[in-house]
Amino acid sequence: QQPVQSPQAVILREGEDAVINCSSSKALYSVHWYRQKHGEAPVFLMILLKGGEQKGHEKISASFNEKKQQSSLYLTASQLSYSGTYFCGTESVQGAQKLVFGQGTRLTINP
């Protein structure tokens, strides 16, 4: 079953922060986050594994609450280059390999 992302869209000014949530009705083994720009393939951001991980790279970080079957992506001091559609992909069983993607969150960063 497809995970639910919220919000569906968000508009920010450069330098503002954003949080994108991903919720699943199924128990999760891992959550994968991607960013896709128009007409391009998704770019891998990070993966969070079962165990309540938190990760970060520069000003983008994420957390995974396996009990709540939720993950959140945090964008701090957003840059223009952060614009795009963010997808979470969930894996319910270790080794199942295939990902089920949420419907996406469109992020627009204005100068």
Add this chain to the structure above:
Amino acid sequence: GAVVSQHPSWVICKSGTSVKIECRSLDFQATTMFWYRQFPKQSLMLMATSNEGSKATYEQGVEKDKFLINHASLTLSTLTVTSAHPEDSSFYICSARSSRSADTDTQYFGPGTRLTVL
């Protein structure tokens, strides 16, 4: 590292013809590759999982006789859309899962192939 290429980037074909799309992992071996289809402003929908040397596993609702998948080597998977029709027009994206122990959970996506069927 972890680069996935697709060829062609775009293709326009007439209704009824077949189109082959290649997906290659350039700097790693991929035991598993995935094929997705994405319609405008929609999410990525998994079509099938392709394992090297074995038959592909198709998702429910995907016609295996229409979307032929071959995973002949650890670096190449092909998707052939047979007897394409206008409703098959879409953005087809492959991804590859590395066999390296350090990042076997990560899927790397190719740049996608835009198919337009006239």
